[in-house]
Amino acid sequence: xxxxxxxxxxxxxxxxxxxxxxxxxxxxxxxxxxxxxxxxxxxxxxxxxxxxxxxxxxxxxxxxxxxxxxxxxxxxxxxxxxxxxxxxxxxxxxxxxxxxxxxxxxxxxxxxxxxxxxxxxxxxxxxxxxxxxxxxxxxxxxxxxxxxxxxxxxxxxxxxxxxxxxxxxxxxxxxxxxxxxxxxxxxxxxxxxxxxxxxxxxxxxxxxxxxxxxxxxxxxxxxxxxxxxxxxxxxxxxxxxxxxxxxxxxxxxxxxxxxxxxxxxxxxxxxxxxxxxxxxxxxxxxxxxxxxxxxxxxxxxxxxxxxxxxxxxxxxxxxxxxxxxxxxxxxxxxxxxxxxxxxxxxxxxxxxxxxxxxxxxxxxxxxxxxxxxxxxxxxxxxxxxxxxxxxxxxxxxxxxxxxxxxxxxxxxxxxx
Amino acid sequence: xxxxxxxxxxxxxxxxxxxxxxxxxxxxxxxxxxxxxxxxxxxxxxxxxxxxxxxxxxxxxxxxxxxxxxxxxxxxxxxxxxxxxxxxxxxxxxxxxxxxxxxxxxxxxxxxxxxxxxxxxxxxxxxxxxxxxxxxxxxxxxxxxxxxxxxxxxxxxxxxxxxxxxxxxxxxxxxxxxxxxxxxxxxxxxxxxxxxxxxxxxxxxxxxxxxxxxxxxx
Numbered sequence: 001x002x003x004x005x006x007x008x009x010x011x012x013x014x015x016x017x018x019x020x021x022x023x024x025x026x027x028x029x030x031x032x033x034x035x036x037x038x039x040x041x042x043x044x045x046x047x048x049x050x051x052x053x054x055x056x057x058x059x060x061x062x063x064x065x066x067x068x069x070x071x072x073x074x075x076x077x078x079x080x081x082x083x084x085x086x087x088x089x090x091x092x093x094x095x096x097x098x099x100x101x102x103x104x105x106x107x108x109x110x111x112x113x114x115x116x117x118x119x120x121x122x123x124x125x126x127x128x129x130x131x132x133x134x135x136x137x138x139x140x141x142x143x144x145x146x147x148x149x150x151x152x153x154x155x156x157x158x159x160x161x162x163x164x165x166x167x168x169x170x171x172x173x174x175x176x177x178x179x180x181x182x183x184x185x186x187x188x189x190x191x192x193x194x195x196x197x198x199x200x201x202x203x204x205x206x207x208x209x210x211x212x213x214x215x216x217x218x219x220x221x222x223x224x225x226x227x228x229x230x231x232x233x234x235x236x237x238x239x240x241x242x243x244x245x246x247x248x249x250x251x252x253x254x255x256x257x258x259x260x261x262x263x264x265x266x267x268x269x270x271x272x273x274x275x276x277x278x279x280x281x282x283x284x285x286x287x288x289x290x291x292x293x294x295x296x297x298x299x300x301x302x303x304x305x306x307x308x309x310x311x312x313x314x315x316x317x318x319x320x321x322x323x324x325x326x327x328x329x330x331x332x333x334x335x336x337x338x339x340x341x342x343x344x345x346x347x348x349x350x351x352x353x354x355x356x357x358x359x360x361x362x363x364x365x366x367x368x369x370x371x372x373x374x375x376x377x378x379x380x381x382x383x384x385x386x387x388x389x390x391x392x393x394x395x396x397x398x399x400x401x402x403x404x405x406x407x408x409x410x411x412x413x414x415x416x
Numbered sequence: 417x418x419x420x421x422x423x424x425x426x427x428x429x430x431x432x433x434x435x436x437x438x439x440x441x442x443x444x445x446x447x448x449x450x451x452x453x454x455x456x457x458x459x460x461x462x463x464x465x466x467x468x469x470x471x472x473x474x475x476x477x478x479x480x481x482x483x484x485x486x487x488x489x490x491x492x493x494x495x496x497x498x499x500x501x502x503x504x505x506x507x508x509x510x511x512x513x514x515x516x517x518x519x520x521x522x523x524x525x526x527x528x529x530x531x532x533x534x535x536x537x538x539x540x541x542x543x544x545x546x547x548x549x550x551x552x553x554x555x556x557x558x559x560x561x562x563x564x565x566x567x568x569x570x571x572x573x574x575x576x577x578x579x580x581x582x583x584x585x586x587x588x589x590x591x592x593x594x595x596x597x598x599x600x601x602x603x604x605x606x607x608x609x610x611x612x613x614x615x616x617x618x619x620x621x622x623x624x625x626x627x628x629x630x631x632x633x634x
Binding site for chain 2: 062104
């Protein structure tokens with residue numbers, strides 16, 4: 001199929017007429033294409049625009065060539081770039097339009113027989129084809145565009161879906177790791193707490209530590225010994241250090257390292273009050289608030305380290321956290337928890353938990369004239385509510401006969 | 417300029433015989449041997465940024481070498497892996513090459529880097545492709561033998577086997593069969609090529625080689 005007319009150079013002068021005649025004939029015989037060899041100098045832009053595209057036809061060496069396309073007189077014309085230049089055309093009313101190519105934007109125009117294909121990727125080509133065909137190709141072009149849009153939409157849908165899925169997976173993964181690490185930390189042996197506490201303690205800058213046989217140290221140690229049997233973690237080794245500091249302060253490090261400032265001992269009205277503070281601090285250690293703090297400040301890397309069993313990294317991190325934030329870090333919930341656990345311990349040791357509440361009460365009164373010394377109280381919950389909650393809690397505890405501590409607070413205070 | 421592809425298909429190399437005034441552009445590092453009277457000039461592969469983009473995105477060299485002869489000379493070009501080479505001539509049409517396939521071309525051929533798209537990437541065919549257009553002969557190589565196919569309609573190629581294709585061809589990723597078949601047949605994802613035009617395929621794939629080597633490392 002397809003008549004090929006190769007005109008010789010002499011006839012080039014008449015090419016126009018020939019082409020017109022050819023066109024007429026073609027219309028009658030419904031020929032799908034015509035092939036001319038022509039003089040490149042004779043190229044006349046047939047449509048307002050020309051496009052860069054290509055042609056597939058068996059008569060071209062290699063079967064294909066790049067071509068300059070134009071649309072004129074109801075025909076799509078392609079002039080090949082190769083030498084010698086060949087001309088191919090397809091009447092628009094016989095164009096089989098298709099879209100595709102690597103870019104998915106290439107417009108193909110085929111003859112019914114499929115032996116000639118003219119294609120173009122340029123943006124305006126489809127528009128020009130639509131315009132020149134007088135709407136003849138509007139249907140197929142529109143349909144193709146619709147298909148393309150549906151394709152793009154589907155692609156966008158899957159892209160969005162996979163992006164959301166990825167984000168969700170990351171999110172779940174991130175918090176999942178942190179959450180698992182928290183659980184894993186709680187499952188760690190208390191020896192880890194002890195290691196963290198010891199490291200933090202040795203790295204801390206403190207005032208002079210009192211000798212173990214100092215009356216104040218002995219007093220504090222005796223109270224701790226009395227409370228120890230009632231701690232919720234029996235294997236925890238409590239170690240108390242009294243440090244020379246005028247602040248009314250005491251704190252607990254993970255693992256049972258407890259530091260009491262001399263200022264607190266001086267201000268205490270009774271040994272029971274000191275017992276109240278110590279019970280509170282020991283509760284922080286038995287409730288493992290320190291390691292909870294560590295797990296809260298845990299980054300994703302440390303969390304993964306713990307999950308794969310690298311406890312060394314956790315200890316180093318814990319020591320750091322304990323040093324920088326031990327005095328201010330426990331949350332209100334943790335403080336309240338320590339208050340109640342402390343009250344339980346006091347009650348079990350036959351010491352009136354009221355002493356703890358009394359101590360807060362006393363501190364409240366002191367607050368006005370001792371602003372610098374209020375470090376301990378300032379980070380703790382509102383003491384009215386504290387006193388209240390301790391008293392309420394006391395009512396729920398088993399009734400015991402409280403025994404006053406047989407300790408000489410006066411002697412300890414005088415020795416300071 | 418006369419170019420022969422010798423020692424096909426396993427260890428193909430190009431023997432280029434240049435006449436006075438002939439020029440050829442080759443991938444950097446492709447030269448195996450050359451006459452001493454041949455002049456070699458190195459230039460950026462499509463400008464500085466183009467060259468860098470080609471290196472990092474298209475897995476091609478930043479530089480290309482241009483060989484020009486003022487008197488008859490000979491040049492031998494090779495590729496780094498065993499396999500065949502083919503010659504094709506551009507006549508104003510375009511050909512897309514997979515990264516790493518390009519070996520040499522005549523000065524009339526223009527090179528640029530084109531975005532191949534996420535689909536091509538998923539298909540294991542690279543995110544970018546080398547676009548060759550203009551007129552002139554060009555030579556490219558592959559791992560293993562090269563075979564071409566004039567397609568019209570749809571055709572399936574295993575991922576990693578497509579070397580070159582014409583812009584009239586669209587590329588889509590698909591599964592070889594159902595989910596079960598796709599994952600247990602060892603075919604996994606395949607490339608579905610559709611349209612009219614020529615595709616060039618290689619008989620071996622680097623992924624296949626890597627998987628085979630890997631299985632022997634255990």
